[in-house]
Amino acid sequence: MSVLEVKGLSGGYGKTPIIWEVSMEAKVGQVVSIVGPNGAGKSTFMKSLFGITDVTGGEVVLDGQNVKGLPSFRLARAGMAYVPQVDNIFTTMTIKENLEMGGYSNRRGLAQRVEVVLEIFPDLKAAQNRKGGELSGGQRNMLGMARALMADPKVLLLDEPTAGLSPIYVDVVWDQVGRIAKTGTAIVVIEQNVDRAISNSEWVYVLVAGRNRLDGPASQVAALDLGEIFLGATAAAMESESEVIA
């Protein structure tokens, strides 16, 4: 069952359009990746979903509810969570306090929720009294995800959670993504590394020049030469229709 359906979303920053008629969907408990060349509009698309950039057209349906154009706090209430690439934790607060802040909107059962989330992130559990600012890059990214999970979202949007991490930590973060999905949360992840995206997601979307270029099950996308497609991020790609290879 689809928990997130995006149809023909267009938008950008003020009057500058960046994404054109982008569509995607994510099912309950599914990991969906978005890949594409630098500047393809991946982050802008995610920000548009979460009400941060200007949306000029399209539809966003979250768990059956049309949420396009809602401000971020209402999207959060409706079950969407977003973890940006940077500034995703409070550095002067402990891990536990960061989690408590993440659950501020529903204080009932907060302590139990902290426990549930810490069970998903053993590294954080072991260091729960350390301050955010003392954590490694990988731990910070995990705390960003954990904090977002405090609201028990239906859909979790992650903008490059593995950016700048050592290969070992990249594996750890992807492992956590898989664990979160198993709890039923749908996860949409922007990933620079195509191979990682393919091996850790069920479905992969390729954005080129602000548009859907193609999408399909990870196993089928793996068979394509995406390097070639990325390099061809030209006017020709912009004019082509999106292909679906499901």
Ligand SMILES: Nc1ncnc2c1ncn2[C@@H]1O[C@H](COP(=O)(O)OP(=O)(O)OP(=O)(O)O)[C@@H](O)[C@H]1O
């Ligand atoms: N705050 C902003 N204001 C205006 N334009 C922006 C802003 N942020 C990004 N852009 C522009 O939007 C376009 C798409 O950028 P975006 O960051 O969404 O791409 P991306 O696919 O996520 O790229 P990367 O992989 O490099 O992060 C780029 O041309 C960029 O210059």
